[in-house]
Amino acid sequence: MNIDTLIDDAIGREGGYVNHPADRGGATRWGITEAVARAHGYRGEMRSFPRVDAVAIYHRIYWLRPGFAEVAEVAPTIAAELFDTGINMGPAVAVAFLQRALNALNRGASDYADIVAGPRVDAATLVALRAFLKKREPGGTSVLMKALEALQGERYLDLAERRPANEAFLYGWLANRIG
Known part of the structure; x- marks a missing residue:
């Protein structure tokens, strides 16, 4: 990649x-x-x-700008997912998905500290990502991808529910952007 x-x-x-x-x-x-x-x-x-x-x-x-190049040094498949999500939803949304998922997967901050959400991948986010992968591999990358895709899918459904005109795009978003 x-x-x-x-x-x-x-x-x-x-x-x-x-x-x-x-x-x-x-x-x-x-x-x-x-x-x-x-x-x-x-x-x-x-x-x-x-x-x-x-x-x-x-x-x-x-x-x-959003820091996905730094993520790629740690987790290339996660970086690729964030890049694609950022294109479709905006880079800050993709970063927020990563930060939310890492916070939710840290077992009450027992594996690593919670991250303060921000529009870019910062040093704390990279520390958390490394700690998560160290603790959870093999399999951690796959689980993190599922969390990112779940957040993305929920957002697509929300967009279609809030603005019916977006229903024109929902099938393609789900078919081509997730999984």
């Missing part, structure tokens, strides 16, 4: 230009919303948004 492969896979899943009427994110290309493209200096038509710009945004905003 390396970030170039993860980005290529993400772009393959996200596809080219899309402007679904039910999607609040509006027009996207390569999975990058128009708002994100504009925030990073792109001024052209989204139909023409360059793939190279999408790659740079994925690398910087969805990999480096």
Whole structure:
């Protein structure tokens, strides 16, 4: 697993230009919303948004900034999951899922200290992740993945329940983003 492969896979899943009427994110290309493209200096038509710009945004905003590169040094499959979740729900949501899961799996802080939630993977989160894996491997990575996917699935259901237009996306989210 390396970030170039993860980005290529993400772009393959996200596809080219899309402007679904039910999607609040509006027009996207390569999975990058128009708002994100504009925030990073792109001024052209989204139909023409360059793939190279999408790659740079994925690398910087969805990999480096939230700290998933550091997670990859400890648990590559967890980092890949966080990256994909971050693309679809925002990196801060993916980080929160990791921190919530680690806090819930620490057996009342007897295995490692609780983590204060934040928008990025910090040193305390990495300490907790290492401690969890040391205590729970083999099998810990799989259990942590299940926890992350459960949180993701619950969020998708909540999004569809709160905004019926999101039901247009629920099947695909569950089919293509979990498991």
